[in-house]
Amino acid sequence: MPGTTAADEPQRIILITGCSSGIGERAAHILRGRDWRVFATARKEADVARLRDKGFESLRLDYEDEAGVLAAAEHVLERTHGRLDALFNNGAYAIPGALEDMPSDALRGLFEANFIGWHTLTRAVIPAMRAQGAGRIVQCSSILGFIGMPYRGAYNASKYALEGYSDTLRLELAGTGIHVSLIEPGPIATRFTKNAMANFDRVIGAEGMAASPHRAAYEKRLARMKAGEPSLFKLSSRAVVKHLVHAVESPRPRVRYRVTVPTTAMAVAKRLLTSRGLDRVLTRAARSEE
Numbered sequence: 001m002p003g004t005t006a007a008d009e010p011q012r013i014i015l016i017t018g019c020s021s022g023i024g025e026r027a028a029h030i031l032r033g034r035d036w037r038v039f040a041t042a043r044k045e046a047d048v049a050r051l052r053d054k055g056f057e058s059l060r061l062d063y064e065d066e067a068g069v070l071a072a073a074e075h076v077l078e079r080t081h082g083r084l085d086a087l088f089n090n091g092a093y094a095i096p097g098a099l100e101d102m103p104s105d106a107l108r109g110l111f112e113a114n115f116i117g118w119h120t121l122t123r124a125v126i127p128a129m130r131a132q133g134a135g136r137i138v139q140c141s142s143i144l145g146f147i148g149m150p151y152r153g154a155y156n157a158s159k160y161a162l163e164g165y166s167d168t169l170r171l172e173l174a175g176t177g178i179h180v181s182l183i184e185p186g187p188i189a190t191r192f193t194k195n196a197m198a199n200f201d202r203v204i205g206a207e208g209m210a211a212s213p214h215r216a217a218y219e220k221r222l223a224r225m226k227a228g229e230p231s232l233f234k235l236s237s238r239a240v241v242k243h244l245v246h247a248v249e250s251p252r253p254r255v256r257y258r259v260t261v262p263t264t265a266m267a268v269a270k271r272l273l274t275s276r277g278l279d280r281v282l283t284r285a286a287r288s289e290e
Contacts, residue, residue: 013080014248015039015073015125017061018091020047022190023140026237027088027244028056034245036086039076043091063091063117064109073124084128086136086248089118094155094196096221097204098214106203107154114158119165126178134177136248139166140240143186143263146270150286151214151221170255181247184267186260187234197225233261 014031018024019040028040028051040051041061051058057079061072077084092114095106122137129135144152145159163182170180200222209218243257258264269278 010083011035011037012085012248013037013039013083014086014088015041015076015084016088016090017041017063017121018043018140019051019056019058020044022192023185023188023237023240024088024090027090027241030238030241030245031248032056034249036248037080039079041072041091061091061121063114063121064112066117066120069117069120070124073121077125077128082128083132084125084135086138087122087125088138088140088244088248089121090140092140092155092158093199094152094192095199095203096151096196097154097200097208097218098151098212099153101204101208101212101214102154103203107157110154111158111161114155115161115165118162122169126173129178130176132177135179136253137166137169137178137180138244138247139180139182141166141182141184143184143258143260143266145182145184147266147282149282151217179247179253181253181255181257183240183243183247183257183259184263185235185240186262186266188240188260189234189236193225197222235260 012035014036016024016028016031016038019028020042024040024042028038032038032055038056040056040058042048042051042058043060043062045060048058048060059072059075060068062068093110095102095110118139125135126137129137139162141162142155142159144156145163148156166180166182173180204212204218209215212218239259243259247253247257258267269281273281
């Protein structure tokens, strides 16, 4: 509009999940610094309280609690009079282990947290974005959303599902002004690996490992993880947030943002190699980790 200045523009609003640490927490701080109104959610009340102490509008959101997800979305939209410019679905976890060792209940719970809950929240905010004729939905996927790796099957499956879901959603929302983007990080320096080890202990544990045909591989991988050996290509969470900023602020957001050298290299390899050739590459890479 003539005479409108940047100062006259309404403050942009974003809902970010998984803000207790890592990518979500960094995203909340950086976007607030870019003058976004940030609703930062976390699964545990203690983390919500800590975020509030830091000045965030924070509330509890556990993807495995459908009623809680819907209540959180309703609360945000009430506070903003029905407006939301962006959603960053981010909170997720992994349970390392061979698929043949993975209990169905554990897989079901992981899918609730990593996929079904994301769908519940996304559905809850789309009507507001449709009403305003614009919006950004950004999904934190992974290199494991398009590359399968041994002993990461549960997480692989949830992220592959997210990739297909997001591609379909993007097509269905074409022409609405709502853009859907995927961010595909490789190794990022967060608590993710530490939390994954705890989940392995909870779901498979020493007893399950002892009875597994994959015992030797587990022992080698766990020793490596506990040693905390740094990855040559590991980046900080800021590398992910840089792409999030583009996804929510650029007039032409990308469909996919690939973060870290391994993600880019594997995307190229998947295009150029046959399935068997890629399998050989991935098998060698997996063995090098043991």
